Amino acid sequence: MNRVLRALILSAFVGVAVGATPLVDGKIEKGEYASxxxxxxxxxxxxxxSDGSxxxxxxxxxxxxxxxxIGLGSRRMDGARIYMGFVKDQTPVFSEQLGSGHRHNPVKDKTADKSIVAQNGSQNVLEFHLPADKLPFKGKAVNYIAAFAAAxxxxxxHEDNFDSGTFTLP
Ligand code: HEM
Incomplete structure (x- = not known):
């Protein structure tokens, strides 16, 4: 195969891998997410x-x-839309909650239209999709919180295992 053809095939493959829509399947493949x-x-x-829409x-x-x-829309528990979960005895439990003070409660009006939690070896993997009209934040700078526990x-x-910050959408 000549070099030009090989380069063309490679760039088409990389384009598909990078531009692909993530699959909400509890597995994160290399290149699946843009950021x-x-x-x-x-x-x-x-x-x-971004999902393109x-x-x-x-x-x-x-x-x-x-x-x-992971909670979105706030850098504190209070007011954050929280997506959390675990797997126990092979049964996954994913829950969408609203932070209130240092507590949180399950919500009826869910924002995620696809969600999954999986345990891959020693890793907990949460994945979900939020449609444009359900985003729990405005603008491109997204405040988040994150936490975990052994239970x-x-x-x-979560004891000291908590964090907060802002990520920026393209
Ligand atoms: C599971 C039950 C939870 C309990 C009992 C709990 C309890 C608490 C408490 C008592 C604090 C204050 C700690 C301090 O001031 O040193 C705190 C802070 C914090 N927690 Fe939680 N938390 C829970 C779940 C979560 C979840 C699910 C997240 C993230 C998704 C989270 C993220 C944070 C963050 C970022 C802080 C520091 C900012 C703030 O004070 O709100 N927590 N939590």
């Missing part, structure tokens, strides 16, 4: 990709056998 950020002192990686794909991969969560439930305290 990523190390959070929680390196215990987690936060991934995000103003919505957002988000994933959080965390080194824990217990619960992990497989939705209530155990």
């Amino acid at each position: 990523s950020k190390s959070v929680l002192d390196g215990a987690s990686t936060l991934y995000y990709s 103003g919505g957002l794909f988000v994933a959080l991969e965390t080194k824990t056998l217990g619960w992990a969560g 497989s439930d939705l209530s155990s305290y």
